[in-house]
Amino acid sequence: MAAPDLKRRAPVPWVAMYHSVSDCSDDPYRITVTPERLEKQLTWLRRRGLRGVSMAELLAARARGEGRDLVGLTFDDGYADFLTGALPVLRRQGCNATLFVLPGRLGGDNAWDPLGPRKPLLTADGxxxxxxxxxxxxxxxxTHVDLTRAEDSTLxxxxxxxxxxxAELLGTEVDGFCYPYGTVDRRAVDAVGEAGYSYACAIDPGPLNGPHALPRVHVGQDDHTVRxxxxxxLHRLRRRPVEGLR
Incomplete structure (x- = not known):
C-alpha cells in the first residue's frame, strides 16, 4: 500500500464552532445560541445539500477524497446543555457533531469565564x-488552560x-483535541501530536497548517442566513489549503 502523500493540499473543510445551546439573554462572551437558532442554522445547511457531521466522519470522508457535502460541527467546553439543547436538534436534522470536553472539570462549571454566567458542565455520565x-x-x-502560556508540565x-x-472514561481511544481559547503555537501543536491525537481544532491558526491546526468558524446567535x-x-477564500488532507 502506497504511503499517504502528506504534502498534498486540499481546500480547508468548513468547520463550525459552537459552545452552549440554551437561553442567551445573559451572554457576555457570545458563546450561546438558542436551540431555535441552532435548528434554523442546521436547516439552512440541509437546504443547500450540506450535512453537519463529527470531525471523525468529516476527516475520514476527506481522506477518501469524498465529503465535499459535509461540514464539521463542533461544540467546545462540554456544557451540560448539550444534551438538552443541542442533541435533540442534531437528531431532528439528521446531523452529528464532535463534543470537546474537560475531564478535569467533570460536573463543574465554566470558572475560566470571569464575567459568567456560570454554566454547568457535563458529568462523566453525561x-x-x-x-x-x-x-x-x-x-x-x-481544565481549559491557554496552552501557548503553559509550562512544560502543564502542557x-x-x-x-x-x-x-x-479513554478510561469512555473505554475507547480519543483522536481529537481542541485548543482552549483557540490559541495555538508550534509548541502546542507539537505537544498535541506527540500525545497521540490524530487531529486538533483551533480557530485561526495563522501560519500553522496541517491536521493538528484546523481552522474553524465561530457560529453565534446573530448568524442568520446571510451571515x-x-x-x-469566505472561509475557503480566506484560508490556505490544508496539508495532509485530500
Missing part, C-alpha cells in the same frame, strides 16, 4: 450518554493526561 448517542468525544484539555498534563482520562452564507463562502 459524557458517556452523549457518546452513546454516537457523538464523537474529543479533549479540550484537562503535558493538558494533552496527555486528558486523553488518558477520557452564514458569507461565513461559508
Amino acid at each position: 459524557i458517556r450518554r452523549a457518546a452513546g448517542e454516537g457523538v464523537e468525544i474529543g479533549s479540550h484539555g484537562l 503535558k498534563a493538558e494533552t496527555v493526561e486528558s486523553r488518558a482520562a477520557l 452564514l452564507f458569507l461565513k461559508y463562502r
Whole structure:
C-alpha cells in the first residue's frame, strides 16, 4: 500500500464552532445560541445539500477524497446543555457533531469565564450518554488552560493526561483535541501530536497548517442566513489549503 502523500493540499473543510445551546439573554462572551437558532442554522445547511457531521466522519470522508457535502460541527467546553439543547436538534436534522470536553472539570462549571454566567458542565455520565448517542468525544484539555502560556508540565498534563482520562472514561481511544481559547503555537501543536491525537481544532491558526491546526468558524446567535452564507463562502477564500488532507 502506497504511503499517504502528506504534502498534498486540499481546500480547508468548513468547520463550525459552537459552545452552549440554551437561553442567551445573559451572554457576555457570545458563546450561546438558542436551540431555535441552532435548528434554523442546521436547516439552512440541509437546504443547500450540506450535512453537519463529527470531525471523525468529516476527516475520514476527506481522506477518501469524498465529503465535499459535509461540514464539521463542533461544540467546545462540554456544557451540560448539550444534551438538552443541542442533541435533540442534531437528531431532528439528521446531523452529528464532535463534543470537546474537560475531564478535569467533570460536573463543574465554566470558572475560566470571569464575567459568567456560570454554566454547568457535563458529568462523566453525561459524557458517556452523549457518546452513546454516537457523538464523537474529543479533549479540550484537562481544565481549559491557554496552552501557548503553559509550562512544560502543564502542557503535558493538558494533552496527555486528558486523553488518558477520557479513554478510561469512555473505554475507547480519543483522536481529537481542541485548543482552549483557540490559541495555538508550534509548541502546542507539537505537544498535541506527540500525545497521540490524530487531529486538533483551533480557530485561526495563522501560519500553522496541517491536521493538528484546523481552522474553524465561530457560529453565534446573530448568524442568520446571510451571515452564514458569507461565513461559508469566505472561509475557503480566506484560508490556505490544508496539508495532509485530500
